[in-house]
Amino acid sequence: MEIIRYAALKPRPWRNGGGVTREVARFPQPASQGAGDSSWDWRVSIAEMTRAGEFSAFPGMDRVLTVVEGELLLLSVDGAEHPLEQYRPFRFSGDAAAAGALPTGDVRDLNVITRRGAFKGYTSIIELSKKRAHPVFEGQLGILLQGQAAVTPGTADGSASEAGPEPLDRYDAVVGSDSASPEILGRGFLAVVSIDPVTD
Template identity: 90%
Template sequence: MQIIRYAELKPRPWRNGGGVTREVARFPEAGGQGAADGSWDWRVSIAEMSKAGDFSAFPGMDRVLTVVEGELLLLSVDGAEHPLEKYRPFRFSGDAAAAGALPTGEVRDLNVITRRGAFKGYTSIIELSKKRAHPVFDGQLGILLQGTAAVTPGAADGIAAGAEPRTLDRYDAVVGSDSASPEILGRGFLAVVSIDPAAD
């Protein structure tokens, strides 16, 4: 079972000075953490936006952006304004000219970027339960957005793993698996990021 600890991710300042990004995961991993040259086919990151400004373009990519902290991001995509409220994923083209304004102050957002024609990314926000565990499958990341939670390995080949639960801190990510799907219990909100191969 793999947990990506948010506290261990290195912040990368934006070129325009408007914020920082922490890369959670990418595929393929070659090229070094934080590279924005499009050498990867998908990337999941968490960004802190402290002032209004333009977003970097990602030609040939699709993006799903979700505000996870703060009240409102006013996103402009090719001149059209989209008010993005907390926990409401929004999909747009990485080719588009995009910029963000902060009418209610700083925000933190979850970004899923996938190469068009190769992968498609999805973000779902779910409310956790202390009674019913939420599994995280292969091709998924479970990211704790708010509250308290713990994760245990699921059963493998019908045999319970028997491992002690591991506590998750805010924005920690659990890497999914089909052979022993990690299971998350708690109270709060979880982002489930799914990266699916594009249909032929």
């Protein structure tokens, strides 16, 4: 079972100085530290936006952006304004000219960016339960957005795992698996990010 701890992620400042981004996961991994920033087919990150400004363009990519902290992000995409409230995923093209305004203050957002024609990304927000565990499957990340939760490793045969639960902190991510799907129990909200290969 793999847990990506948010506290261990390195913040990287935006080029325009309007915020910082922490990369949760990408594919493929860079061959070296000097690899180009767009040398990947998909990336999941969490950004803190502290002032209005333009977003970086990602030609040939599609984006799903979800506000996970803060009240409102006013997103402009090719001149059209979209008010994004918390926990409402919004899909748009990485080719578009995009900018954000912060009418109610700073926001934090979850970004899923996929290379068009190779992968498609989805973000779902679910409410956790203490009685019914939520499994995280292969090709998924489960990211704790709010509340208290713990994850237990699944077993290949579906029997109860002998390993004890691992507590999750806010924005920790659980990497999914089909052979022994990790299961998350708790109270609060979970983002389930799914990255599906395009087979057409």
